[in-house]
Amino acid sequence: MTKRLIPTMIMLLVMLSSCDKSAFFPKASGRPYEVLVVMDSVEWKAPHGRALFDVLDTDVPMLPQSERSFRISQCEVKNFDRILNIFRNIIMVNIDKTQFTRTRMKFTRNKYAMDQIVLTINSPSKEEFQQFCVEHRQEIVDFLTKMEMNRLVKDLKKENSKVTRDLAMEIFGCKMHAPKELTSSKKAKDFLWTSNNTPEGMMSIVMYSFPYEGPQIFNKEYLTAKRDSALKVNIPGEKPGMFMKTDTLCTVVKPIVVHNEYAMEMRGLWYVENDCMGGPYVSHHRVDTENNRVIVVEGFVYAPEKMKRGMIRRLEGSLYTLMLPEEQYLMEITPGIEEEKKDTLNKEKK
Numbered sequence: 001m002t003k004r005l006i007p008t009m010i011m012l013l014v015m016l017s018s019c020d021k022s023a024f025f026p027k028a029s030g031r032p033y034e035v036l037v038v039m040d041s042v043e044w045k046a047p048h049g050r051a052l053f054d055v056l057d058t059d060v061p062m063l064p065q066s067e068r069s070f071r072i073s074q075c076e077v078k079n080f081d082r083i084l085n086i087f088r089n090i091i092m093v094n095i096d097k098t099q100f101t102r103t104r105m106k107f108t109r110n111k112y113a114m115d116q117i118v119l120t121i122n123s124p125s126k127e128e129f130q131q132f133c134v135e136h137r138q139e140i141v142d143f144l145t146k147m148e149m150n151r152l153v154k155d156l157k158k159e160n161s162k163v164t165r166d167l168a169m170e171i172f173g174c175k176m177h178a179p180k181e182l183t184s185s186k187k188a189k190d191f192l193w194t195s196n197n198t199p200e201g202m203m204s205i206v207m208y209s210f211p212y213e214g215p216q217i218f219n220k221e222y223l224t225a226k227r228d229s230a231l232k233v234n235i236p237g238e239k240p241g242m243f244m245k246t247d248t249l250c251t252v253v254k255p256i257v258v259h260n261e262y263a264m265e266m267r268g269l270w271y272v273e274n275d276c277m278g279g280p281y282v283s284h285h286r287v288d289t290e291n292n293r294v295i296v297v298e299g300f301v302y303a304p305e306k307m308k309r310g311m312i313r314r315l316e317g318s319l320y321t322l323m324l325p326e327e328q329y330l331m332e333i334t335p336g337i338e339e340e341k342k343d344t345l346n347k348e349k350k
Helices: 002-018 041-045 047-056 126-135 137-158 162-172 220-234 309-319 325-329
Strands: 034-038 071-075 089-095 104-109 117-123 184-188 191-195 202-211 244-258 261-272 278-288 293-302
Touching: 034 047, 041 047, 047 089, 047 126, 047 137, 089 126, 089 137, 117 126, 117 137, 126 137, 137 309, 162 184, 162 191, 162 202, 184 220, 191 220, 202 220, 202 309, 220 244, 220 261, 220 293, 244 278, 278 309, 293 309
Parallel strands: 034 071, 034 089, 089 117
Antiparallel strands: 104 117, 184 191, 191 202, 202 293, 244 261, 261 278, 278 293
16 A cells, blocks of 8 residues: 555655645735834834834835835734735844844845745844945835836736727837726827826826937936927816926936836926926836837826825836837847846945
């Protein structure tokens, strides 16, 4: 009987080893942009713990009101069990001079649950840990934000707005995934606008294009002028003399990488001339080399008296799903935010 069972057991072990981890791992829990810090309360309340808290407590940039970048939770090391270890974003802090000679930071995917990120910071002393948090604050925020954006991109690929998808292909020959509730639309020459058409919490995606005249165009003044021109014509206000406009004092631009290619991000506030409407926006400017044009895709929000962080971030995730005509033939491209080829998080404090 025992000999008969041996082949069966071997086959079962082979099957189990070849199975997808997701069949056994739980799905990561928690809401988007929620972070659990595993650190004893005494340490968490000390200056070095407050340094990490201050990093996570930063505001989302370019919103009309202050809104935290993350929802922050903390638990004692001894209480970090099977219930808490399936959090979607976990930061683990280890301070021990007998184990570590320098401060380093690394991340692990799917350690305790699927679709999970565990960020570990090891340091020999509280002072070095505190200094590391100060020096690398933006790095930590950007990394956690990228991980959440990539989760959103995956979700949008599964469920998205058919209206936006069809119009992006019809007008620009581009693929794009936007939140499914964007069902209202307007189209014009080289322009589209889709929206959920909800005045109390309106989310919108716009796309427009203009001829590419060289790399010198990628500056705030030029791109702002193009934005104001396109939106003035295509998104007029209720009365004559009302039209959407960029708040240039509350707009910033920076170069980014999308699908391994150069792009320009513009982020800030918009308002309606001669009216009291306004809100945040974020846009990507990318060169369509096949057609020698710049494709602009933008998300903007109008939600008076409401928090706007979640809405603008959902729209921002949509921008990373844009596939230009020439990119649609490159099957290896996966929509989303690129991670560094080198593990830049594993930086040593010198």
